[in-house]
Amino acid sequence: MxxxxxxxxxxxxxxxxxxxxxxxxxxxxxxxxxxxxxxxxxxxxxRPTLMHLPSTLRLVVSDTDDLIRRSIHPYGDHTFRNKLKGNGTFIQxxxxxxxxxxxxxxxxxxxxxxxxxxxxxxxxxxxxxxPRPIAFPTESTKAITEHIQARRAEFAAATNILLVGGGSVGIELAGELRDVFPSKPITIIHRDAHLLNSAYPDKFRIGIQKQLEDRNITVLTGDAITASDASDVSSSQVPKEGFITEKGQILKPDLVVPTWGTxxxxxxxxxxxxxxxxxxxxxxxxxxxxxxxxxxxxxxxxxxxxxxxxxxxxxxxxxxxxxxxxxxxxxxxxxxxxxxxxxxxSKRSAKYNGAIEMIVVTNGKASGMAYFDILWGITFGGWLSSLLKSKNLLVSKISSITGYTPA
Structure with a gap:
């Protein structure tokens, strides 16, 4: 009823x-x-909790930085502050x-x-x-934690990982995997000629690719595998002959992870x-x-x-x-x-005219690249990107947003 x-x-x-x-x-x-x-x-x-998106790709790869405790914040009375304290209601x-x-x-x-x-x-x-690595369940915090543990085990067990999609999710997941698995083969395949998309200058997109390749991550651009092949594939499901890309390359991963756009x-x-x-x-x-x-x-x-x-x-x-x-x-x-x-x-209303384009793409904890669409378009490399985001993924700022402090 x-x-x-x-x-x-x-x-x-x-x-x-x-x-x-x-x-x-x-x-x-x-x-x-x-x-x-x-x-x-x-x-x-x-969901019963906030999933702090900037930290989720590190969260599903390993227990680095105790992120299950620090980045998953439940909603509750603390969510309503100041004049709303005691006057707000949360419904899951x-x-x-x-x-x-x-x-x-x-x-x-x-x-x-x-x-x-x-x-x-x-x-x-x-x-x-x-996409699935960070498509967290909704029913409970327990289910979310189980999803995280399952992804960690899956990545740890894989011997050759293929990431399908070279946007920010694919790039950042590759960097997190390389931090934890220094020698494991990791490949990104991306349909466009360069990583990310054309909203960003080619110089920036090529720079990101070079960073990944310098970490022994294989990047295949201008190529693709079929949509059915791009679903998550466990080691028991990968065809023995592997996958043939549109350009005829043979890939033999034992884990295929969709990292395409949202x-x-x-x-x-x-x-x-x-x-x-x-x-x-x-x-x-x-x-x-x-x-x-x-x-x-x-x-x-x-x-x-x-x-x-x-x-x-x-x-x-x-x-x-x-x-x-x-x-x-x-x-x-x-x-x-x-x-x-x-x-x-109304002349009194606030009208939106857009905002400047800016992005910080991490490549593990110590690297990444940032782009700000101001002046002639400014690009920053690993040191500043690490300072802005890569090192701690803005986890320290979550409590100021949610009103919740982890025990």
Whole structure:
């Protein structure tokens, strides 16, 4: 039996779906600005814990730096701070569908646990679905830990590893594997002429490849194997003759790991709200065009830019918070009716014009490369990349985002 959940009829309810970098950044910013006497806030996430994405590729390779303890942060009362302390609610569940209100009216989020959560303002921050090594289970922390241990055992047992996809996931996983397994054969195969994609200059992409090759990691660019061959293959499943690439090379790994690009996690939304790539169509105010009380941010938005946690947390979330508060203020001035003035045309609203492209790609703990699209385009090598990210993968910053300190 479904339950209809309206937490306080005297308050408007803000529901945030997704507790990743974008969702938590937005929640933390709301916690210093929202009036808890007027507004209730609910966070919904499929998992019971935050998975700190920058550290996950090291996490699944070995027990280096005790990352199971340090980088997996459970949601709970600590997630709601400042003005929201004692006034926020976390629900672990997966969204099945959203019943949108008419003309900006209240709607409902239908969950897989049978609950139906009412909202006055809805924020969608469900991020991406990731390839199998970091496609963590949702049901429990125990299941997540078992997934991590299984991946570690799988990598340790393999004698020859093929990574299919040379984006940041493939590059960073190769670097972590080489740190732990100094002599194990590791190959990356990538369909494009250079690693990563054309959003970054060729000089940067070639530099990353040279770094990997200097660590005895084989990089095959402009080549591919079939999609069926690119599924995870255990040692007992690899054909004795190996795989033949499109260019005719013979590869004989005993573990094949998909490390290709991500997909937006938007399967719960109707197709008319999505682009052809599955991203959510938004206005420059981060609102859905036909639903002014629904906002989207992070990896799921249909915006021409490279997706990153940094953009969601530092460029998207501040503008979404400002526009939510403006929407609620206008709604209050209208006596509780949907806001009469569209934020998209309001001079007071925060419009998004994009952010600079920047990326730090790790290559194990001591190396990597960084690119910042400022001035003529600035590239940094291993020393600065290690300082910025590679050495500790930003693990020390997680507590400031989640409010949780590991025991």
């Amino acid at each position: 479904s339950t209809y959940k309206k937490f306080d009829n005297d308050k408007s309810t803000i529901v945030i779906v997704g507790g990743g970098a974008g969702g938590l950044s937005l929640l933390n910013r709301l916690s210093t600005t929202i009036d808890p006497e007027k507004h209730a806030v609910i966070l919904i996430d499929a 569940a997966t969204v099945q569908r959203i019943d949108f209100g008419d003309d900006g009216g209240s709607g409902q989020v239908v969950l897989d646990n049978g609950e139906i959560v009412a909202y006055d303002v809805l924020v969608l921050a469900t991020g991406s679905t990731w 997909r937006p996690n938007t399967s719960y939304l109707p197709s008319d709200l999505l682009s052809s790539t599955g991203h959510v169509k938004i206005l420059p105010t981060f609102q859905l065009p036909s639903h002014p009380n629904v906002f989207a941010l992070g990896d799921i938005i249909d915006w021409k830019e490279q997706k990153s946690a940094a953009k969601a947390a530092y460029f998207h979330a501040p503008k979404v918070v400002k526009n939510i508060l403006l929407y609620l203020r206008e709604r209050g001035e209208a006596g509780g009716a949907p806001a009469s003035v569209e934020l998209a045309t």
